[in-house]
Amino acid sequence: MSQNEEVLIPAPAWWTKAVVYQIYPRSFADSNGDGIGDLGGIRAHLDHLQQLGVDVVWLSPIYRSPQADNGYDISDYQDIDPLFGTLDEFDLLLAEMHERGIKLVMDLVVNHTSDEHAWFVEAKRGPDSPKRDWYVWRDGTARPALADGTPAPVEPNLWRSAFSGPAWTKPAGDDQYYLHLFAAKQPDLNWENPDVRDAVFDMMNWWLDRGVDGFRMDVINHIAKIQQDLRGDSTGFQMGPQIHDYLQEMNRRVFAGRDADLITVGEMPGVTVDDARLFTGVDRLELDMVFQFEHVGLDHGPASKFDNVELDLRDLKRSLSRWQTGLADQGWNSLYLGNHDQPRSLSRFGDDGQADDDRADDGQADDDRYRYESATLLATILHLHRGTPYVYQGDEIGMTNAGFQRIDQYQDIETLNWFAEQKASGRDEADLLEILRFRSRDNARTPVQWTPGAQAGFTEGTPWLEVNPNHDTINVETDRSRGDSSVFEYYRRLIALRHESPLVALGEFALLEPEHPTLYAFTRSDDDGRLLVAGNFSGSELEAPLLLEGPWGAGSLLIGNYAEAGAAAVLRPWEVRVVLA
Template sequence: MPDPVTDAPWWRSAVVYQVYPRSFADSDGDGIGDLRGVIDRLPYLAELGVDVLWLSPVYPSPQDDNGYDISDYQGIDPAFGTLDELDELIAALHARGMKLVMDLVVNHTSDEHPWFVASRSSADDPKRDWYWWQPAREGMTPGAPGAEPTNWASFFSGPAWEFDEASGEYFLHLFSRKQPDLNWENPEVRAAVHAMMRWWLDRGVDGFRMDVINLISKRTPLADGRPGPGGLGDGSAEYVCGPRIHEFLQALHEEVFAGRTGAFITVGEMPGVTVDEAVLFTDPERREVDMVFQFEHVGLDQGESKWDVRPFDLRALKASFGRWQAGLAERGWNSLYWNNHDQPRVVSRFGDDTRWRVESAKLLGTVLHLHRGTPYVYQGEELGMTNAPFVRAGDFLDIESVNHYAAAIALGAESESVLAALRVMSRDNARTPMQWGDGHAGGFTTGTPWAPVNPNHTEINAAAAVADPDSVFHHYRRLIELRHIEPVVAHGDFTMLLPDDPTVYAFTRTLGPRQLLVVANFSGEDALAEVQDAAAWAGAELVLGNWPDPDPVEAIVLRPWEARVYRRG
């Protein structure tokens, strides 16, 4: 029989660190982070103990969506450096026993990509069918309001179709109008993507995180979605996990990875994916992707949209995590994350970023990393970095936030109510520069940073955290080390405890006779963790905690934002 530990894929016991290069480290003083800055900071990542570096896009791009609008899949944007520096980064990572995962966006390209430039040049161009081109609605004047081929709304506000006067047709863009969707129904598109991915693997890349990959299969013919506000509709049923998605991903695996020697990893970002679909995507026998990013838990504090901010409910979080842990217990695998380049800072969102910032940052890391799945750390999360103090509309730089503000004001919303939601949920919160020190620009650059550094860098920074053995950084380092040395963390079964407790998060992990008990108090007041059979844990070893001198395990009274991990067996 297969051994659950020795026969498991390497990435089950790995921890991934995401670098958003524009905001990570600037080596040349131009205010924009770059590859040389990443290379220079590898000793820091090695000290943290992470296994994989996930690099957000560094390809040539007009930067309409900060690099997620790619104009050349086989190059490096001069703002970030050169291909030679990318090769140097790969070699430096491999020398440290670490791997590189490239961010890859193949649902869409930039409108400045040569493929789209050709596609747009003529209705007869050979690449015309590489994108989704459609005429106006029957009986409607091309370019007139409401004449779009379908009523779909873009994720970045407004219609998902852009009228091209030169050819008299519309092209589809589920995101920015400068991000036209590729037509994966065309086998030439699929072949070009496969060839490009093989080129990167040949260069030494160890895998890909594939952006919104479950949107590549559209239901044809394209049809209207459910009616929504402002005359636009929700077309997600037509393109989220579309009819050929499994076929496309299986072919991608066969054409790109099959037959290669090496330890690779594939991660699919999949908005709207369900547990049952995730099981299919990540079942190793189906050969699609190794794990998915799902969005259920980061939507729990939102109503009709991400800008409709609701109070955080711990019971809803436990129900969500518990459902995903149970659903992928037998087949498939979870990605574990709080933060990334698209999410606000978790200590400001689900923790307490004022009085209990350090304690709640440690608690959030503990709870996440002790679940079953592969944990992801987003740059600065290991420092307890917080949301930024945005004041005015002009403080926001991200296209999603800028477009939402304009659209909401145009519909009559009050400016302050729109800004209040942006301050909480804007992607700009994740993209402020990394806080390396307490000096100029937080040590991110010697020049003027492309985005303002959070003023709290004088208190929250890597230099101070590395020097303080009780910091959030060292707590994360210990969490990562625990995953590496304790097989139950990576490979054990998961059992949720106290699902209805509004304050205490508790669960066990079990592998053979070894068992861990995790208890965490998501509040600023003392809380009793009434764990069933707590007496059976008498004498258990406290493996990790974020407060000194905890009570005996038989009566677990947790202090504000206290988290503990006990081990027995």
Template sequence: MIDRPTAPWWTSAVVYQVYPRSFADSTGDGIGDLVGITSRLDHLQRLGVDVVWLSPIYLSPQADNGYDISDYQAVDPVFGTLEDFDRLLAQVHERGMRLVMDLVVNHTSDEHPWFVESRSGKDNPKRDWYWWRPAREPFTAGEPGAEPTNWESFFSGPTWTLDETTGEYYLHLFDRKQPDLNWENPEVRAAVHEMMRWWLDRGVDGFRMDVINFISKHPELRDGPTTGTGGLGNGFAQFATGPRVHEFLQEMRREVFAGRTGNFLTVGEMPGVTWEDARLFTDPARGEVDMVFQFEHVSLDHGPGGKFDPKPLDLRDLKASLGRWQTALGETGWNSLYWNNHDQPRVVSRFGDGSRESATALATVLHLHRGTPYVYQGEELGMTNAPFAGVDDLRDVESLNHFHRAVEAGQDPEAVLTALRAMGRDNARTPVQWTADHEAGFTDGTPWIAVNPNHTWLNAAAQYDDPHSVFHHYRRLIELRHTRPVVAVGDFTMLLADHPHVYAFERRLDDVRLLVVANLHGTEQTVDLAPEWAGATAVLSNTAGHDVDASRAILQPWAALVLELTGGQS
């Protein structure tokens, strides 16, 4: 168990994710860039975050907005230059913050020189750097059903694309322009390690590792159970948390970080990871990663048809999920805490009602769990999902592929759009709303994706001087983590597990106790409290809509309250 004297720095830290394309544009081309990020660092310093995580800025054809990389050691001109990056890094460090890069090494772009060589011929030295397979017998290459396995891509369609040059198929779990690297090849691993060392030598402070539990596939590449989508199947069990993933991550830690001085951070994004897996990945004694991103809690509102078949969230399911992870990683390992990122719709629209109160209530619940919180750009303002009028307003490859395939399969276009408006990734990618001015102060030009019309009243400038704003509530939550060890490393106990609308828990460290009670519903709620809390000190509240007496708390809609007991206080 992590205790106060030996707790790593990141137990009391808060990470802020920047999606560069949508953060701030300095050139007027409608796309965010590194100079734009640098110009807004005062916002992050004012907020109080400790780490800036940059989504990919590498050279890329932008088939998946930068998660398809063609050169790991070059900055894409759309974002600026390597010199711009160096200035950004220096400014981040000057403000006492750290910078973490996005590491995307399950796959590259099909325009990466490694893949260009690999596809040039079966006898090329880099052929085995990627997953190549002949057509499935007795089919001929190019025939329907000839793909080596029946797996369905995360972005719709088969995971295999025929390469006409050699007549074989290459594997891509995502877009066809994102071929998967073959980590079974030690040359691949060595090349990745060399690249990581290059960035650390440049001064970066760690890596967020994209779908890193996919790097070890079962070499047999067996078919998965048919899902009913065009005869395609689910191959997840064949490529998620595969047989050598722990070995690969331990090797990475040794080869890249061993012998270096510095306070680095490594976080692995791991779809489908279980808490049992996570305890292994994050056990400090094993030397793999500091924490993982898991997806259990953000899958609870997925219906039978997946994320684009959403269902209402049952708060009891959310408490059971997050509570299970709190307990499981309480003795060994560490949690990451997040509602939003570049792949998730805005939580204030998803689990809240779009209001300031729901934004701050959800933030209070998340940030006072045990783990390292992640704030996604605009979340600290209460930014909401966007009112996309039609498919032409969408930009995300996943959403566009889903729309076209669903409509081709006979689904009602408007019903498909309704689901995309609720759950599509473009919701997270509309520009940050800095001001009420033209294009929300994001750009002087035409943004690559439309600004949310509510920027005229929901923006950073309007919140800086408002002590009741979402921004200032986030500031106070971050300050609590920095100043109260009970928030960083205290024990966690879930309360009212069966209550359908109230989320409550206690944190305890030595003689300090915190009680967090939040009404995550649009109606008033009354809950019973233990008598000792009647004499507690109110540390934080997001609204005046609460009342506490000797036996109960009356919470107005979306009210959140944090109480503290210390020493002999009762």
């Protein structure tokens, strides 16, 4: 290369400065009074999303489905479920989003289908069916009786469904079992069959030709199973060695040659930093980013996700920092604290005001004491990391867990199956309900709270899942009426920062004070500047001398969640400051 030859550095991908908003359609907004959110409800609130400033909307599944797992059991990949609308209404929604500069990402669920999908209906006809090998079937396995004389299970192996019980079901009249890593109504596809891959890739191209802008891929690392392990007790149900071949083939046959404005993100339980470097390396042509679960498993006990333990902030910092540094030179992070499968992030990581304690000695009501501060602190910490932030519906107004008190208030299949299994084992019902009050997926699925009126303005009918009782004080209308002191306005400012500042979008990350139990602090830097993020994860004042160290004492406040200036080196309860040097 000659001295005068210019080195061309590829421009950063557009999604490095983008923010994604997840919509769980059945809980977003209902336009026809049947109590279930729909496409018309989404269209009615597109101005809300545009004013928030998000670049992409990811829709949880809206395909035709029996709704055994709220749409993650798909019976027709190329149609819209009547609960949500029609294909014509979808096209109208897509066009109106694009007019507002918002991209639309579909949820791709291809580890499994519904048992009512035409493919599986045909596969169940018997071993000679042309679709039999589109799914994973195995003979039962004889095992010695258990020590107490109880007959041993005869399923092909000891894999368990994520929704409780064995991961194998034998249909009536059939001699074989089919694999379902989730509900029995969600049989797993056999990706080793090239006909399955052909059908999936054709379907994906059909949606992209229709104008959608990418896919969020549900449990996509589960599609590669180590099938020789199907007769043993193993963990070969995810991340088989063929996963990279499948994703690279998908890239060649679906994404190659299309507009570079697409975005792909793979949900991957169990993925490691080293795995993610392979999945998201630009030169490998697999995915743009992955959803990893390490940080949202830190408050799980050894038994299961329902085994609640208290989160240690130091663990959270170490985990997120490891992912920041691990993907700094290759790959990209997706940033999230909550989604449709997690408790509300404010109730989980912040102070939602719902606990009974002695914080109200000044006469201020407990139910809103630090909700604004902790909601905005969590948003700041998330959005100031390097990666693409994902906002879950309702987080932009500080929605909280539901606080349900009875099992009949829940709808989630995972919740109901776990409760029934645990109660049958003799556990106390009150203890189980207390666990669900914190952990159930339904906490994130209560309807979005638009107004303080009946049913939170979500529907004119009876909502499919009860509205959170606190909707009279926590709702879009009330929050936005607070102007500059609203959670919505704070989110809007954070999103604008990412759009406007290359330092926020691309700056190098460095964690500070890794062993501090309540201070979350880090820097971002590039050739043109540095910024400091410092947040107090507690309801007490915190001495933070680092705010006066080096260049920070003379720096300027870029954004913070207290309106009035406080002491220079003291962070108030749940306060966060972003200081530009």
